Amino acid sequence: MNNTSNSSHDISFKAIVGWGLGTLPVAIFFNSFNFLALRFFTDFVGLAAATTGIIIGLSKLYDAFSDPIMGFISDRTKSRAGRRRPYLLLGGFMCALSIFGIFSIPEGLDTQTAIWIFSLAVFLYATSYTIYNVPYMAMPSEITTRGQTRSALMSWRVASIGIGGMLAGALGPKIIAWGGGGAEGHRLMGMVLAGLIFAFAVNTFILTSDAPRDARKISPKRIPLKEKIKTVISNKPFINLLGLKLFQLMGVAMSSATLAFFVVWILGRGYSDLGTIILFTTAGQIIGTPLWLKFSNRFGKKTTFYISAILFSAASMSWLLATASEPMWITCLRVFIKGLAAGGILIVSQALLPDTIEYDRLRTNMRREGVLSGFYTTIEKVAFAIGVAATGLYLDAMNYTPGLRAETDVQPDQAITAIYFCQSVWPAVGMLFAMFFMSRIKLDDEILDNLRSEKSESPA
16 A cells, blocks of 8 residues: 555555646646637637637537547556556647647638638647546546545645636736737747646656556456446436536536636726636635535535535626726626635535446446546536537627727627626526536435445455
């Protein structure tokens, strides 16, 4: 067994921290794209919002279908570095390459050429994300069996989501502004973030070198896809977790994709202020993570989720009150509270994944971390596919005009209303549905402990 800094954990503190920091590459990758891509391709490259949203949505649906395949591949990978870790390097390199490519597309292209280049770039983005994230998310169920250790892993992951969001969402827009804005500023940002993504991926590969790997082999029996789906569906906690993530992330996708629009067209501020606003959002998330973890350990995951979800919805709805005359400190306070609430939502939903995977193993006696993680990330991508595509179509239907500059031009009133709703009403509605699915999850540490006891007492 590894040396640990705390007897409550069965893996080293280095491995816990190392795995948690592995979220930084995908957080930078994910947030830079979701916060900035839709506006970059509508207002700078000049594509229609509907076209951009549909292409992004299709790339995420493709990504969703590839996730279970990647889970299958990583389950059966054999290497001295383990089943999952080699993909940290391969996926990290591809993520870095694709984020640079996406934000290096120049202005002034004809529409047909821009659509083809954009499509190729975002499909490379989707492939890279899958190669890194599916094996990465399968690791916690493989390297530890303790619920407390999983919560510690997820607390570091949620903190890293915040730090990655800060680097992408706060530093990214400021780099764009420092680079003069427009296509040149975006290209500079892409170059800097690409370097960070690959460096953090290598760091996680190194720090998880002493984590257990292949300690429990997967079943050699080949199970038909139909049977796999059937047994997954029978895992009710897992199915309800997928429903929770679907509606939560659809709202988050709409909010993230339109934040830059809101800051520029409604608050009348530039990208440097956008970076400050995202900085306060992620600061709230980082500060809230250890507080929500303690709260969850004392009062349970459900109570933590309900309170943080209600707080998130209230903060989202408060965007309806925002105007260009609003002082910056009020805006920062609003997003700080929203980030604080997001930390609680994330830490619970992330901690539930390894719990439901362990529940699956105890019920079926099969190791399917990769397959279930694949389904989980599939739902994440389907949610963002629906959310971003719906956002683009909604803006287009509400007469959003691409290629305008906020300094000299004006968007139609309908488009402004649509931006307001994407920031406030739709995220709150999504969170209400997420709370409904949380109410249907009947799984805790006591249930898992009882199942383990039953398994250990059964005859070999």
